[in-house]
Amino acid sequence: MTHRIAVIPGDGIGKEVMPEGVRALQAAAERFGIALELAPFDFASCDYYAEHGQMLPDDWFEILKEFDAIFYGAVGWPETVPDHVSLWGSLLQFRRRFDQYINLRPCRLLPGIKSPLANRQPGDIDFYVVRENTEGEYSSVGGRMFEGTEREVVIQETVMTRHGTDRVLKFAYELAQSRPRRKLTSATKSNGIAITMPWWDERVAEMGRHYPEVAVDQFHIDILTANFVMHPDWFDVVVASNLFGDILSDLGPACTGTIGVAPSANINPEGTFPSLFEPVHGSAPDIAGRGIANPIGQIWSAAMMLEHLGHQEVSVAIVAAFEAVLAEGDEGVLTPDIGGRGTTEILGRAIAERI
Amino acid sequence: MTHRIAVIPGDGIGKEVMPEGVRALQAAAERFGIALELAPFDFASCDYYAEHGQMLPDDWFEILKEFDAIFYGAVGWPETVPDHVSLWGSLLQFRRRFDQYINLRPCRLLPGIKSPLANRQPGDIDFYVVRENTEGEYSSVGGRMFEGTEREVVIQETVMTRHGTDRVLKFAYELAQSRPRRKLTSATKSNGIAITMPWWDERVAEMGRHYPEVAVDQFHIDILTANFVMHPDWFDVVVASNLFGDILSDLGPACTGTIGVAPSANINPEGTFPSLFEPVHGSAPDIAGRGIANPIGQIWSAAMMLEHLGHQEVSVAIVAAFEAVLAEGDEGVLTPDIGGRGTTEILGRAIAERI
Ligand SMILES: CC(C)[C@H](C(=O)O)[C@@H](O)C(=O)O
Ligand SMILES: CC(C)[C@H](C(=O)O)[C@@H](O)C(=O)O
Numbered sequence: 001m002t003h004r005i006a007v008i009p010g011d012g013i014g015k016e017v018m019p020e021g022v023r024a025l026q027a028a029a030e031r032f033g034i035a036l037e038l039a040p041f042d043f044a045s046c047d048y049y050a051e052h053g054q055m056l057p058d059d060w061f062e063i064l065k066e067f068d069a070i071f072y073g074a075v076g077w078p079e080t081v082p083d084h085v086s087l088w089g090s091l092l093q094f095r096r097r098f099d100q101y102i103n104l105r106p107c108r109l110l111p112g113i114k115s116p117l118a119n120r121q122p123g124d125i126d127f128y129v130v131r132e133n134t135e136g137e138y139s140s141v142g143g144r145m146f147e148g149t150e151r152e153v154v155i156q157e158t159v160m161t162r163h164g165t166d167r168v169l170k171f172a173y174e175l176a177q178s179r180p181r182r183k184l185t186s187a188t189k190s191n192g193i194a195i196t197m198p199w200w201d202e203r204v205a206e207m208g209r210h211y212p213e214v215a216v217d218q219f220h221i222d223i224l225t226a227n228f229v230m231h232p233d234w235f236d237v238v239v240a241s242n243l244f245g246d247i248l249s250d251l252g253p254a255c256t257g258t259i260g261v262a263p264s265a266n267i268n269p270e271g272t273f274p275s276l277f278e279p280v281h282g283s284a285p286d287i288a289g290r291g292i293a294n295p296i297g298q299i300w301s302a303a304m305m306l307e308h309l310g311h312q313e314v315s316v317a318i319v320a321a322f323e324a325v326l327a328e329g330d331e332g333v334l335t336p337d338i339g340g341r342g343t344t345e346i347l348g349r350a351i352a353e354r355i
Numbered sequence: 356m357t358h359r360i361a362v363i364p365g366d367g368i369g370k371e372v373m374p375e376g377v378r379a380l381q382a383a384a385e386r387f388g389i390a391l392e393l394a395p396f397d398f399a400s401c402d403y404y405a406e407h408g409q410m411l412p413d414d415w416f417e418i419l420k421e422f423d424a425i426f427y428g429a430v431g432w433p434e435t436v437p438d439h440v441s442l443w444g445s446l447l448q449f450r451r452r453f454d455q456y457i458n459l460r461p462c463r464l465l466p467g468i469k470s471p472l473a474n475r476q477p478g479d480i481d482f483y484v485v486r487e488n489t490e491g492e493y494s495s496v497g498g499r500m501f502e503g504t505e506r507e508v509v510i511q512e513t514v515m516t517r518h519g520t521d522r523v524l525k526f527a528y529e530l531a532q533s534r535p536r537r538k539l540t541s542a543t544k545s546n547g548i549a550i551t552m553p554w555w556d557e558r559v560a561e562m563g564r565h566y567p568e569v570a571v572d573q574f575h576i577d578i579l580t581a582n583f584v585m586h587p588d589w590f591d592v593v594v595a596s597n598l599f600g601d602i603l604s605d606l607g608p609a610c611t612g613t614i615g616v617a618p619s620a621n622i623n624p625e626g627t628f629p630s631l632f633e634p635v636h637g638s639a640p641d642i643a644g645r646g647i648a649n650p651i652g653q654i655w656s657a658a659m660m661l662e663h664l665g666h667q668e669v670s671v672a673i674v675a676a677f678e679a680v681l682a683e684g685d686e687g688v689l690t691p692d693i694g695g696r697g698t699t700e701i702l703g704r705a706i707a708e709r710i
Contacts, residue, residue: 076546083546083575084553092547116584118473142512142550152517156550157497162507191431191438192447192601195497195511198439220438222601223637225580226609229471246547246577247602254581282578 002035003309006067006274010045011086012283013293013344014073020295020348021071024318025302027355032314034306039067044090046077055081055089061097065273069305070094072278073298077285088140091278095133098273100266101164102171103131103245104304105280107252107262112326113338115257117229125256127235130172131245133266135164136196138242160196160241162203169207171269172239176214179236184208186218187240187248200241224248228255249280258337260294261322263301265308277305294335295348296322321354357390358664361422361629365400366441367638368648368699369428375650375703376426379673380657382710387669389661394422399445401432410436410444416452420628424660425449427633428653432640443495446633450488453628455621456519457526458486458600459659460635462607462617467681468693470612472584480611482590485527486600488621490519491551493597515551515596517558524562526624527594531569534591539563541573542595542603555596579603583610604635613692615649618656620663632660649690650703651677676709 005025009018022038029036041063042048043056055075057063064070075090076083094100109115109125142156176184186204190197201218208216219227221244227234228248232255240248253262262280279297287293299322307315325333325347333350334340340347360380364373377393384391396418397403398411410430412418419425430445431438449455464470464480497511531539541559545552556573563571574582576599582589583603587610595603608617617635634652642648654677662670680688680702688705689695695702 082553084549087546088549114473116473117471118469138547138549140549144550144554150517154515154551154554156513156548158511158513160509162505189598189601191442192493193511193598194439194443194493194495195499196509198437199499199509222605223614225602225606226614229584229606229609243544243548246544247580250577251580251584251606254584259578259581 002037003068004037004039004066005305006064006070007038007040008044008070009073010075010283011047011077012074012285012288013281014075014283016288016291016293016344017279017295017298018073020344020351021298021302023348023352024299024355025071027352028302028306028314028318031355032311032317034311034314044072044075046075046081046086049081049086049089055086056093064094065098067274068309069274070276071302071305072276074279074281074283076283079285092138094276095266098268098276099134100268100273100276101132101134101167102265102267102269103133103249104265104267105129105131105249105252105262107249107256109256110261110326111323112329113257113261115255117232117255120232125232127252128175128237129245129249129252130168130175130237130239131249132164132168132240132242134242136160136242158196160200165200165203166207169203169239172237173207173211173214176237177211181236182214183236184214184216185224185235185238186216187221187224187238187244188218189221189244191220204239221247225251228252253280258294259297260335260337261296261300263297263304265301265304267308275308277301277308291343291345292336293344294337295344295351299348299351318355322351324354325350357392358423359392359394359421360660361419361425362393362395363399363425364395364428365430365638366402366432367429367640367643368636369430369638371643371646371648371699372634372650372653373428375699375706376653376657378703378707379654379710380426382707383657383661383669383673386710387666387672389666389669399427399430401430401436401441404436404441404444410441411448419449420453422629423664424629425631426657426660427631429634429636429638431638434640447493449631450621453623453631454489455623455628455631456487456489456522457620457622457624458488458604459620459622460484460486460604460607460617462604462611464611465616465681466678467684468612468616470610472587472610475587480587482607483530483592484600484604484607485523485530485592485594486604487519487523487595487597489597491515491597513551515555520555520558521562524558524594527592528562528566528569531592532566536591537569538591539569539571540579540590540593541571542576542579542593542599543573544576544599546575559594576602580606583607608635613649614652615690615692616651616655618652618659620656620659622663630663632656632663646698646700647691648699649692650699650706654703654706673710677706679709680705
């Protein structure tokens with residue numbers, strides 16, 4: 001059986017880390033005898049927008065839905081296309097239209113990477129953020145009134161549904177139950193965001209009745225971010241709304257030393273549509289073009305993709321490969337964000353060889 | 356001239372730190388010959404709610420508006436009153452009805468306090484969060500539809516106005532301009548929250564035209580939280596919407612070692628209504644009743660209050676007093692959150708003596 005994978009580098013450092021993601025994928029496919037068909041696409045990028053006036057071709061849905069997975073780099077180039085145009089015209093469409101309602105983001109302190117937190121060792125930080133990925137604060141409902149005048153009012157609605165909330169909570173409880181600590185933390189803000197979030201808390205409690213073995217706690221998002229810094233060891237599985245999950249899944253990886261290594265899986269658990277795998281870091285205009293972006297986020301995303309496609313052992317091998325390279329700590333190989341002098345390609349090649 | 360101050364301890368550790376806040380205030384008043392009239396109130400607490408079925412007396416607005424300032428402890432006791440009921444019934448009313456549209460929160464690494472961040476010294480972290488304090492994501496507009504059924508939908512509106520946004524931006528630009536670095540950072544999320552936040556970005560740019568000397572940058576809230584941890588030295592003045600400011604002003608103090616020391620000023624700059632001064636930490640049910648809460652957040656809030664009332668030099672003296680006690684680092688005096696074995700009262704007395 002051949003896995004058909006759509007490969008979309010996107011913008012900025014997405015174009016730089018994607019070749020290394022592909023290199024790792026191909027190395028793994030070869031070593032483990034997996035048949036992969038990789039189909040590259042130039043759309044869902046601001047370059048494509050410059051040429052076509054839109055981020056995606058009209059038939060993108062038909063094209064992509066035939067694939068088993070989408071392997072994405074990063075999107076966004078605010079110098080030429082406003083972020084909300086590029087993002088709502090690509091990634092956020094994929095998440096919604098392919099109903100990738102789980103955004104799963106591991107957050108783990110890796111060997112050889114220095115945490116900005118004092119005295120934290122590998123093992124101390126090891127949790128997942130499970131983020132709702134299709135609704136909530138990321139709605140497109142609202143607008144401007146009295147535009148351009150002193151009376152201007154701008155409204156945007158947060159929309160949460162029981163359908164959308166319960167399914168992400170279920171996923172998070174299942175994940176927590178499958179892990180040794182069996183601990184779930186809910187991100188809330190029911191003291192201030194007094195309509196949606198108290199309801200979110202109710203749904204968390206209600207779903208918890210089916211998982212008596214999972215210990216649940218909850219923190220308001222403000223103190224939760226503080227606790228990520230002060231007590232990252234408290235967390236096992238953290239479940240959050242779309243916006244809160246977005247925040248926590250950048251902050252968590254920052255606490256592990258760099259967001260350059262963090263991967264994410266945008267999953268449609270039913271398999272009705274392709275799932276999408278991408279690094280957390282984004283297009284990073286500030287370092288783009290210099291060939292120094294850390295490719296591990298992209299490579300770890302490849303590992304998550306292979307796991308999703310049923311190749312657990314291959315996924316483990318890829319993670320072991322970059323962990324080994326990190327543990328060696330060769331400054332000539334590591335990228336600058338993790339204390340080295342290497343390039344994207346040097347680090348990517350070192351990992352591929354290890355696989 | 357006598358300053359009339361309403362003193363509201365509230366709930367949990369609010370009741371424990373308030374006596375130390377008052378002690379510091381009185382010590383300062385005595386030393387500098389300031390006439391203070393302190394009027395204690397038991398409302399705006401969950402104890403009051405238990406007795407009266409509401410957080411505030413009906414005539415709270417008339418009572419409090421006669422004061423020159425409100426000195427608040429903390430509110431919230433979720434075991435007996437849901438947070439959204441206690442908060443919307445007290446603090447959030449004060450902020451709105453007294454049009455305290457600026458929430459100003461200094462974030463500074465103090466001598467003698469260990470940052471959870473590796474290798475950060477006093478001086479490395481020193482910025483302000485300027486938070487919009489009356490509108491935005493903290494709206495009370497929205498509701499539940501198809502309640503209690505599988506089709507349940509819950510909606511909450513974020514409402515931003517030009518009036519409300521421009522005035523907080525103006526305050527933030529003025530503050531940035533008055534500081535040596537003249538740097539302003541805007542917290543946005545215009546790539547995902549695609550209606551209100553692109554508009555926020557426009558207002559930031561528009562207001563910036565009046566402050567050509569202020570260097571402005573912006574980060575999406577996700578990577579901004581990451582940068583608080585990775586690069587806290589980048590920031591000077593950070594301006595944010597109500598929710599983002601709430602998050603950043605807990606995370607920032609966490610990066611400085613403890614949220615127990617962080618103060619906040621809820622300011623009505625025109626002086627039409629009393630401004631309100633409170634520590635950032637909240638009622639902290641987990642440590643309440645043990646007498647170990649750090650009183651510095653409350654005491655620093657007293658300093659901000661006296662500054663607001665025109666006593667800049669007294670404010671400086673209070674800050675110098677607790678900085679001196681911290682720098683001494685006597686473990687018998689410091690509270691547990693900053694590595695000591697002292698109590699709220701011991702630390703409070705040590706600071707009052709110093710004043
Ligand atoms: C208690 C809560 C409603 C409040 C807020 O979110 O504003 C608090 O976190 C704060 O920062 O003052
Ligand atoms: C680019 C942006 C719209 C996106 C998000 O907010 O979801 C990104 O930050 C992410 O976390 O995948």
